[in-house]
Amino acid sequence: MKATVIATFFGVFLTCTYTAKDATKKTKKAKLYVPQIDCDVKAGKIINPEFIAKCPPGCQDVKYRVYGTDIYASFSSVCNAAIHSGIIDNTGGKILVQKVAGHSGYRGSFSNGVRSLSLPRWRESFLVSEGKPRKGVTYPTTLEYSSSKSTTVKSEPKKPEQDLKGMKSADTANTSEKALEEGDTVRKENQTTPVPTPATQMATTTPTPMTTTTDPSTTMPQPTKTPAATRTTAAAAKTRPGLHRVRDMGSSSVHPAYASVVAAAASVQRQEPVATFQRAASSPAHLAMETDSWKPGLNLFYTGFSSKEELNPKPLEPISQGNQNCKVDLSFLMDGSWSIGKRRFQLQKRFLGNVAQALGIGSAGPLMGIVQYGDDPSTEFNLKTYANSKDLRNAIEKIQQKGGLSNVGKALSFVNKNFFLDANGNRGGAPNVVVVMVDGWPTDRVEEASRLARESGINIFFVTVEAAAQSEKQNVIEPNFVDKAVCRTSGFYSINVPSWFSLHKVVQPLVKRVCDTDQLACSKTCLNSADIGFVIDGSSSVGTGNFRTVLQFVANISKEFEISDTDTRIGAVQYTYEQRLEFSFDKHSTKQDVLNAIKRISYWSGGTSTGAAISYASEQLFSKSKPNKRKIMILITDGRSYDDVSMPAMAAHQNGVIAYSIGVAWAAPDELEAIASDPAKEHSFFVDEFDNLYRYVNQLIQNICTEFNSQPRN
Numbered sequence: 001m002k003a004t005v006i007a008t009f010f011g012v013f014l015t016c017t018y019t020a021k022d023a024t025k026k027t028k029k030a031k032l033y034v035p036q037i038d039c040d041v042k043a044g045k046i047i048n049p050e051f052i053a054k055c056p057p058g059c060q061d062v063k064y065r066v067y068g069t070d071i072y073a074s075f076s077s078v079c080n081a082a083i084h085s086g087i088i089d090n091t092g093g094k095i096l097v098q099k100v101a102g103h104s105g106y107r108g109s110f111s112n113g114v115r116s117l118s119l120p121r122w123r124e125s126f127l128v129s130e131g132k133p134r135k136g137v138t139y140p141t142t143l144e145y146s147s148s149k150s151t152t153v154k155s156e157p158k159k160p161e162q163d164l165k166g167m168k169s170a171d172t173a174n175t176s177e178k179a180l181e182e183g184d185t186v187r188k189e190n191q192t193t194p195v196p197t198p199a200t201q202m203a204t205t206t207p208t209p210m211t212t213t214t215d216p217s218t219t220m221p222q223p224t225k226t227p228a229a230t231r232t233t234a235a236a237a238k239t240r241p242g243l244h245r246v247r248d249m250g251s252s253s254v255h256p257a258y259a260s261v262v263a264a265a266a267s268v269q270r271q272e273p274v275a276t277f278q279r280a281a282s283s284p285a286h287l288a289m290e291t292d293s294w295k296p297g298l299n300l301f302y303t304g305f306s307s308k309e310e311l312n313p314k315p316l317e318p319i320s321q322g323n324q325n326c327k328v329d330l331s332f333l334m335d336g337s338w339s340i341g342k343r344r345f346q347l348q349k350r351f352l353g354n355v356a357q358a359l360g361i362g363s364a365g366p367l368m369g370i371v372q373y374g375d376d377p378s379t380e381f382n383l384k385t386y387a388n389s390k391d392l393r394n395a396i397e398k399i400q401q402k403g404g405l406s407n408v409g410k411a412l413s414f415v416n417k418n419f420f421l422d423a424n425g426n427r428g429g430a431p432n433v434v435v436v437m438v439d440g441w442p443t444d445r446v447e448e449a450s451r452l453a454r455e456s457g458i459n460i461f462f463v464t465v466e467a468a469a470q471s472e473k474q475n476v477i478e479p480n481f482v483d484k485a486v487c488r489t490s491g492f493y494s495i496n497v498p499s500w501f502s503l504h505k506v507v508q509p510l511v512k513r514v515c516d517t518d519q520l521a522c523s524k525t526c527l528n529s530a531d532i533g534f535v536i537d538g539s540s541s542v543g544t545g546n547f548r549t550v551l552q553f554v555a556n557i558s559k560e561f562e563i564s565d566t567d568t569r570i571g572a573v574q575y576t577y578e579q580r581l582e583f584s585f586d587k588h589s590t591k592q593d594v595l596n597a598i599k600r601i602s603y604w605s606g607g608t609s610t611g612a613a614i615s616y617a618s619e620q621l622f623s624k625s626k627p628n629k630r631k632i633m634i635l636i637t638d639g640r641s642y643d644d645v646s647m648p649a650m651a652a653h654q655n656g657v658i659a660y661s662i663g664v665a666w667a668a669p670d671e672l673e674a675i676a677s678d679p680a681k682e683h684s685f686f687v688d689e690f691d692n693l694y695r696y697v698n699q700l701i702q703n704i705c706t707e708f709n710s711q712p713r714n
Helices: 002-027 078-085 160-170 198-205 234-243 256-262 338-359 389-397 408-418 447-455 470-475 481-485 500-515 544-558 591-600 610-620 646-654 669-675 690-709
Strands: 050-055 071-073 093-103 122-130 225-227 273-275 329-335 367-373 377-381 432-439 458-465 494-497 530-537 569-575 579-583 630-637 657-664 684-687
Touching: 050 078, 071 093, 078 093, 078 122, 329 338, 329 408, 338 367, 338 389, 338 432, 338 500, 367 408, 377 408, 408 432, 408 447, 408 458, 432 500, 447 458, 447 481, 458 481, 458 500, 494 500, 530 544, 530 610, 544 591, 544 630, 544 690, 569 591, 569 610, 579 610, 610 630, 610 646, 610 669, 630 690, 646 657, 646 669, 657 669, 657 690, 669 684, 684 690
Parallel strands: 329 367, 329 432, 432 458, 458 494, 530 569, 530 630, 630 657, 657 684
Antiparallel strands: 050 093, 071 122, 093 122, 225 273, 367 377, 569 579
């Protein structure tokens, strides 16, 4: 009996133990399946706002292009960007990708064996970090792709024969996200795990400041500035006096705020305010809060600089129309450093007031704002604060000197990121101009900040006063800083004045240059400075359905450009044996009108005389191109031409036409190369079927911009 009781007890104990183990197993978190992507997959192709993916080995290759540093344009290769950032190496591995807003400029660099390229702007960016899940975020086991046709990606591990299918589906481009007709986002099969919730996405992309202050008219997050630990700057104290001169202060005494810089003390201690943010754990998203370059608005990326741009202390004069022959959006970078002295600072204010009067400020003419710089820049007032010259001059008289060093590079970065926004009065159709006032020379480097500003379309002028004497040149941090900063080194963008007392003599020359909008070379970017002519094969072999696919391809390219009478213009020719001008460069002046016109093109049908079509386009389109526009021809054909293409193409090249050729199906490779500009491999493309045309939209835009940015600046 006793044995029976013991056996029964032992059996119950074992049953309870196994039941508890089973319950524990059930509560264990299921292992996350990480989808694999290929080396050529771009972030823009993937719809998921945040995901973890596995990169294969061998992605460190120049054919997988990367744009940017730390923050990457969305048509960069995801895996090669991860290598560039140092998250993985060429052996591959898991990465975490977070989509963020578009960026106003992407800086190229060489890092971890990968050369990334620069880009003026793009509509979407992404960040890469170590492939570990963030707490509270649910990641997809299957990625969603943006595609022009149905594509399937399976979530279970692929067999070798499935890899080719997966590679093809992963290679779909992010070009139809804003398609001319209905959207065609494709959701993949077998997706069982939801993507991050909206709340999670917000946490991914938005840093939380410790405190915020609300400006009367804008809502710019402002972090609380708290004193940092005292920093010992003995070395800096020894070198700074030689870097910048101290001019008269209106009295014999040196201003207290500058005394610590010019003193030849062995050791100087100073308290510096630093901006403090509270970041989300393990989130690099704080790097990416930049203005959406495609829809300019408030910039949420706080730089630590103060702003007084919205303060209007009293009623203003009536709005003036202004000088309508000088429609520019203008920012003056005013030198507020201690080196300039009180008296010369007053002369600078008088000069700016005279410039405002000579410009003829008004809503239909020039608008002007002022940023004062010293150690840090701050906006005195923006473009929309004053709408006539009288109020602007009165406001300039009331500006107080900031003091500090002459950090021009920091000021240019501030203007590039924060000044030319819609919220600050930027009008979009007016050229952006910055005039930098410099006493002597800058105390920081300007080359990199200037390059990013130029690539954003900002025209930079320098007015340098009392340049370094021969004995002082060894103290200049960046020799030839003006030539490194301006849009062209021809002298048009730079004025040197021997003395502040002769500054009044350059008011009219400066105004004349600023208002000469045809000469403002930096307003011209790869997206707003071209006449683009599409030459479209309408032969019988194309067919009605494929012809509509071609028109969709044309529309997807067109909508990436800034289209207007003064920006990029679009024209189109259709050809068979004969040629037909569908619409000329001057026919449509808005993007929507161009897209509607493309949609209305009717299929012709006939033979294929590509050579005659090139000659026709040269005569009917490009001969009427504006002198200051880049002439770009994009020809799409599906077969061999019945006539010679090499001579017409050569004539077009000699007349300055940059030709891109896209061949489909039976197009002849030798003809595509003959049509394309040099180097042919960057100007000609081939796809096996019409449905794959969409893959080359981003590549075309990328090549056009790369070619534009490589132009010399002399």
